[in-house]
Amino acid sequence: MKTDAASKYRPYPAIKLTDRRWPDAVIDHPPMWCSVDLRDGNQALIDPMDTERKMRLWHTLVGMGFKEIEVGFPAASQTDYDFIRHLIDGNHIPDDVTIQILTQSREDLIRKSFEALEGAKKAVVHLYNSTSEVQRRVVFGFDRQGCVDLALGGVRLVRELSAARRDGEIVFQYSPESFTGTEPDFAIEIVEAVAQEWGAGPGRKMIVNLPATVEMSTPNVYADVIEWFGRTVKGRENLIISVHPHNDRGTGVAAAELAVMAGADRVEGTLFGNGERTGNVDVCTLALNLFTQGVNPGLDLSDIDTIRQVAEECTGLPVHQRHPYAGELVYTAFSGSHQDAIKKGFTARKTANDEVWEVPYLPIDPADVGRTYEAVIRINSQSGKGGVAYVLERDHGLELPKAMQSEFARVVQQVADREGRELSAEEIYVFFERTYYTPGALQVMDYSTIPTGKGARSLTATVSWNGQTRTITGSGTGPVDAFVHALGKDLGIKVKVRDYHEHSVGQGSEAQAACYVAVDGKYGVVHGAATDVSVTMAALAAVASAVNRM
Numbered sequence: 001m002k003t004d005a006a007s008k009y010r011p012y013p014a015i016k017l018t019d020r021r022w023p024d025a026v027i028d029h030p031p032m033w034c035s036v037d038l039r040d041g042n043q044a045l046i047d048p049m050d051t052e053r054k055m056r057l058w059h060t061l062v063g064m065g066f067k068e069i070e071v072g073f074p075a076a077s078q079t080d081y082d083f084i085r086h087l088i089d090g091n092h093i094p095d096d097v098t099i100q101i102l103t104q105s106r107e108d109l110i111r112k113s114f115e116a117l118e119g120a121k122k123a124v125v126h127l128y129n130s131t132s133e134v135q136r137r138v139v140f141g142f143d144r145q146g147c148v149d150l151a152l153g154g155v156r157l158v159r160e161l162s163a164a165r166r167d168g169e170i171v172f173q174y175s176p177e178s179f180t181g182t183e184p185d186f187a188i189e190i191v192e193a194v195a196q197e198w199g200a201g202p203g204r205k206m207i208v209n210l211p212a213t214v215e216m217s218t219p220n221v222y223a224d225v226i227e228w229f230g231r232t233v234k235g236r237e238n239l240i241i242s243v244h245p246h247n248d249r250g251t252g253v254a255a256a257e258l259a260v261m262a263g264a265d266r267v268e269g270t271l272f273g274n275g276e277r278t279g280n281v282d283v284c285t286l287a288l289n290l291f292t293q294g295v296n297p298g299l300d301l302s303d304i305d306t307i308r309q310v311a312e313e314c315t316g317l318p319v320h321q322r323h324p325y326a327g328e329l330v331y332t333a334f335s336g337s338h339q340d341a342i343k344k345g346f347t348a349r350k351t352a353n354d355e356v357w358e359v360p361y362l363p364i365d366p367a368d369v370g371r372t373y374e375a376v377i378r379i380n381s382q383s384g385k386g387g388v389a390y391v392l393e394r395d396h397g398l399e400l401p402k403a404m405q406s407e408f409a410r411v412v413q414q415v416a417d418r419e420g421r422e423l424s425a426e427e428i429y430v431f432f433e434r435t436y437y438t439p440g441a442l443q444v445m446d447y448s449t450i451p452t453g454k455g456a457r458s459l460t461a462t463v464s465w466n467g468q469t470r471t472i473t474g475s476g477t478g479p480v481d482a483f484v485h486a487l488g489k490d491l492g493i494k495v496k497v498r499d500y501h502e503h504s505v506g507q508g509s510e511a512q513a514a515c516y517v518a519v520d521g522k523y524g525v526v527h528g529a530a531t532d533v534s535v536t537m538a539a540l541a542a543v544a545s546a547v548n549r550m
């Protein structure tokens with residue numbers, strides 16, 4: 001770095017909390033969720049959403065189960081105003097959903113906001129003013145008292161306009177905006193003054209939102225101040241403490257989780273973390289983090305791809321391929337040891353018949369968010385035998401024995417290395433066919449066997465050997481043994497079968513037998529494979545496949 005950090009930046013002044021309790025807390029129920037996609041998310045977009053896009057996102061948020069949705073800053077723009085009117089006039093707000101609007105503490109803006117809310121059965125009016133030391137000094141040019149007065153002027157007007165309303169209930173929310181840049185004692189002073197002015201009390205709870213407008217410290221420091229605030233503020237029982245983390249340091253999710261452990265009742269955030277600068281906290285990640293701890297999050301993310309698609313189309317911003325839970329690649333393993341463990345995990349699940357999710361490297365069952373297993377294992381030069389075998393089994397029902405998995409994985413890896421790219425499942429099957437099924441010098445055309453005594457058989461086979469049709473005969477303990485005998489006796493092909501596996505592929509009249517052999521000959525052990533409706537034919541063809549590969 002060219003700049004000396006110590007002379008340009010100061011460490012964040014953390015409060016001293018030596019008897020903190022939050023580290024021992026366990027989140028066993030979800031917080032109240034409030035989506036701010038249509039306001040904080042929207043205000044950060046290159047092209048803010050029009051009513052059509054907002055409506056699409058609104059329906060998605062309602063469908064997911066959000067009960068509080070901040071729908072805009074109606075005094076800021078006609079688009080926001082019109083959207084809110086559209087929601088109310090069009091009867092688009094379900095009875096169990098409350099809309100929330102944001103306003104600065106300015107008379108004209110507050111009046112306009114109430115105008116926008118006419119006819120709403122219930123709404124949260126969210127008033128904010130920045131309380132940070134730097135904003136008081138640089139932006140507003142007033143002292144602490146000036147800041148309190150600005151807030152109280154706004155609260156008074158909200159109270160009057162709420163009381164004068166004939167429509168429905170107004171819930172009041174106050175944000176000492178830039179809370180993370182505000183001295184904690186001053187945050188308490190202004191919130192207590194606001195709560196008193198509003199008349200917060202039993203039956204008249206007020207939401208106090210403590211935003212990390214800019215994330216300035218580690219999540220534990222945020223948690224400390226949230227716990228301290230909740231323990232210190234007067235009339236805590238009449239307050240709903242809400243947090244609104246941003247993600248400037250990349251720890252917005254952790255900050256929200258620790259804040260909930262520290263006593264926050266409510267979290268404001270957006271889908272996939274859209275929002276100012278580095279974004280708001282991602283509510284999808286928060287909810288699914290809870291889900292994977294066995295806590296029902298109260299938000300439905302069972303079709304995460306559709307939610308992601310709507311969010312992407314409405315915001316015009318892509319969700320990263322590695323985004324927690326939602327990214328295109330997060331349920332995909334390329335590397336060999338991961339593939340091996342995942343494959344074994346899936347197999348163990350099938351046999352154990354146990355509900356509890358225990359598949360290595362996958363913190364969540366992809367099916368729970370509407371993703372399929374299909375993409376879980378993908379093959380490139382980092383992949384191993386387990387992955388290659390998984391793809392062949394998944395798509396073609398072929399269960400390669402272990403030694404053969406290694407042999408074929410080396411073939412695949414050579415191609416992947418040479419090509420320097422991912423290989424599709426179709427390509428892998430084509431390589432498999434090319435490696436084991438390509439007709440060679442030896443082809444079995446027909447055969448017949450007859451028992452010749454206890455545990456003995458003789459076999460007659462018609463084969464093509466180097467382009468000539470030959471009839472060969474042999475005897476042994478079974479057809480394969482007899483075939484190997486015939487190959488040595490009549491064609492001079494001296495081999496031994498070291499390993500043999502068979503299984504059926506498919507069911508009913510479509511069923512086929514798949515056979516795999518390891519054959520030892522002049523050039524060491526080589527594998528062969530074949531499928532056929534007849535098990536014996538598949539076995540003989542598998543031996544021929546190995547001979548041809550020698």
Ligand SMILES: CC(=O)SCCNC(=O)CCNC(=O)[C@H](O)C(C)(C)COP(=O)(O)OP(=O)(O)OC[C@H]1O[C@@H](n2cnc3c(N)ncnc32)[C@H](O)[C@@H]1OP(=O)(O)O
Nearest residue numbers: 040043073075076077104105106128129130139140177213
């Ligand atoms: C952290 C957050 O996300 S807060 C939400 C931020 N969102 C937005 O700002 C989006 C919508 N805002 C807007 O469209 C505009 O800013 C408007 C319509 C609200 C106001 O527009 P304008 O008055 O034309 O301009 P502008 O925003 O620059 O006004 C700044 C003035 O408001 C004052 N102000 C800023 N915030 C507040 C507040 N919360 N309460 C009272 N006054 C405030 C400033 O001190 C400044 O005063 P000054 O003119 O005396 O210096």
Ligand SMILES: CC(C)C(=O)C(=O)O
Nearest residue numbers: 128175177178211213
């Ligand atoms: C208005 C407030 C809550 C806000 O958006 C923020 O602080 O980021």
